[in-house]
Amino acid sequence: MDKIKVGILGSTGLVGQRYVSMLSSHPWFEVAAVSASSASVGKSYREAAKWVLDKDMPERESEIRIVGAKPTAMKAEGIGLVFSALPSEVAKAVELEMAKAGLAVVADTSAHRMDQHVPLIIPEVNARHLIALRGQRKNGKGFIVTGPNCTTIGLAMSLKPIHSEFGLRRVLVSTMQALSGAGFYGVPSMAIIDNLIPYIKNEEEKIAQELLKILGDYKGSFSFAKIKVGASCHRVGVLDGHTEAVFLETVKNASPEGVKECMRRFEGEPQKLKLPSAPFPPVVVREEPDRPQPRLDRLSGAPERAKGMATVVGRVRAESALDNGIKYVVLSHNTIRGAAGNAILIAELLKAKELV
Numbered sequence: 001m002d003k004i005k006v007g008i009l010g011s012t013g014l015v016g017q018r019y020v021s022m023l024s025s026h027p028w029f030e031v032a033a034v035s036a037s038s039a040s041v042g043k044s045y046r047e048a049a050k051w052v053l054d055k056d057m058p059e060r061e062s063e064i065r066i067v068g069a070k071p072t073a074m075k076a077e078g079i080g081l082v083f084s085a086l087p088s089e090v091a092k093a094v095e096l097e098m099a100k101a102g103l104a105v106v107a108d109t110s111a112h113r114m115d116q117h118v119p120l121i122i123p124e125v126n127a128r129h130l131i132a133l134r135g136q137r138k139n140g141k142g143f144i145v146t147g148p149n150c151t152t153i154g155l156a157m158s159l160k161p162i163h164s165e166f167g168l169r170r171v172l173v174s175t176m177q178a179l180s181g182a183g184f185y186g187v188p189s190m191a192i193i194d195n196l197i198p199y200i201k202n203e204e205e206k207i208a209q210e211l212l213k214i215l216g217d218y219k220g221s222f223s224f225a226k227i228k229v230g231a232s233c234h235r236v237g238v239l240d241g242h243t244e245a246v247f248l249e250t251v252k253n254a255s256p257e258g259v260k261e262c263m264r265r266f267e268g269e270p271q272k273l274k275l276p277s278a279p280f281p282p283v284v285v286r287e288e289p290d291r292p293q294p295r296l297d298r299l300s301g302a303p304e305r306a307k308g309m310a311t312v313v314g315r316v317r318a319e320s321a322l323d324n325g326i327k328y329v330v331l332s333h334n335t336i337r338g339a340a341g342n343a344i345l346i347a348e349l350l351k352a353k354e355l356v
């Protein structure tokens with residue numbers, strides 16, 4: 001089978017590097033163009049990227065020359081699908097331009113997540129929302145599909161089975177978010193060593209809005225789930241992996257054992273379709289009292305290709321201060337499952353559904 005040629009926008013950043021690494025051995029996709037800011041255009045990927053991953057930069061991709069974030073540059077390489085890891089303020093116009101030129105855009109950026117016709121997808125949770133693209137794809141038109149914020153992904157993966165089984169009335173979450181979530185130049189070391197920062201701009205609003213769109217319905221337009229959501233977001237001195245303490249109220253009475261069981265049983269379309277990057281199981285439930293921990297659990301996920309794709313839950317217990325209260329801790333790798341890995345899984349789903 002010929003591989004589908006793909007481009008990466010923002011390829012030199014922390015998320016972009018994950019794309020390059022994960023796509024270098026992908027069975028369906030092949031990186032044909034890498035793009036970055038004008039300061040990097042014309043350099044080889046090796047010269048332009050400040051590589052931070054503990055896996056070596058892949059040889060083939062390291063030789064590719066950086067091009068500008070223009071549809072013409074993508075089309076010149078025979079590309080029909082681009083992944084976008086651009087800064088959101090840049091992404092707004094560029095992603096639209098790409099889609100208008102007929103390209104399928106799978107984005108990690110917040111620029112179009114809440115747009116009326118843009119599906120916001122976690123493949124295990126709301127793959128059915130992709131029907132919103134059917135009309136747009138007619139006549140060779142392009143489209144934008146996005147993944148949610150890196151904090152929302154682990155949260156939504158853990159909540160979906162509970163919502164399906166017991167119904168959710170209220171969700172409160174307190175996050176401990178990794179440094180890589182802020183990008184390469186995000187948090188100065190002087191600000192975070194021996195410290196934490198109890199504020200992440202716009203993050204709390206994003207979690208609430210995105211979660212309700214993902215858990216909502218699509219019938220010609222998106223409707224939002226009716227769940228009360230509150231978040232408090234904090235940056236901590238962890239390199240990768242967002243940890244979240246979740247407190248919730250269910251509609252039907254739920255025991256901790258019942259919650260763990262429904263999480264363990266949970267699977268979505270990626271598992272049913274056996275997509276290459278699908279983790280088995282998508283939610284790993286641990287019983288130890290002191291897990292999950294970012295350093296130990298962020299690369300959870302089987303098989304090998306799905307490392308970092310599983311959401312890890314632990315400390316599931318009852319919370320008597322709430323009505324039908326449950327609380328637990330959830331962990332998810334922010335640049336893998338929370339960004340590039342989720343987007344690659346979306347692209348695999350698009351291919352399985354013949355949308356690319």
Ligand SMILES: NC(=O)c1ccc[n+]([C@@H]2O[C@H](COP(=O)([O-])OP(=O)(O)OC[C@H]3O[C@@H](n4cnc5c(N)ncnc54)[C@H](OP(=O)(O)O)[C@@H]3O)[C@@H](O)[C@H]2O)c1
Nearest residue numbers: 010011012013014015036037040085088150181183184339
């Ligand atoms: N980090 C995470 O965990 C995470 C998770 C989910 C979503 N996201 C989202 O993903 C996006 C990328 O995040 P990141 O953490 O990878 O950021 P980053 O490390 O700062 O990387 C930004 C990338 O965009 C390129 N770029 C900057 N300005 C540009 C311009 N004007 N035109 C074209 N390219 C430009 C940079 O190229 P140069 O190297 O040439 O500067 C670099 O490749 C953001 O929208 C972020 O919100 C991040």
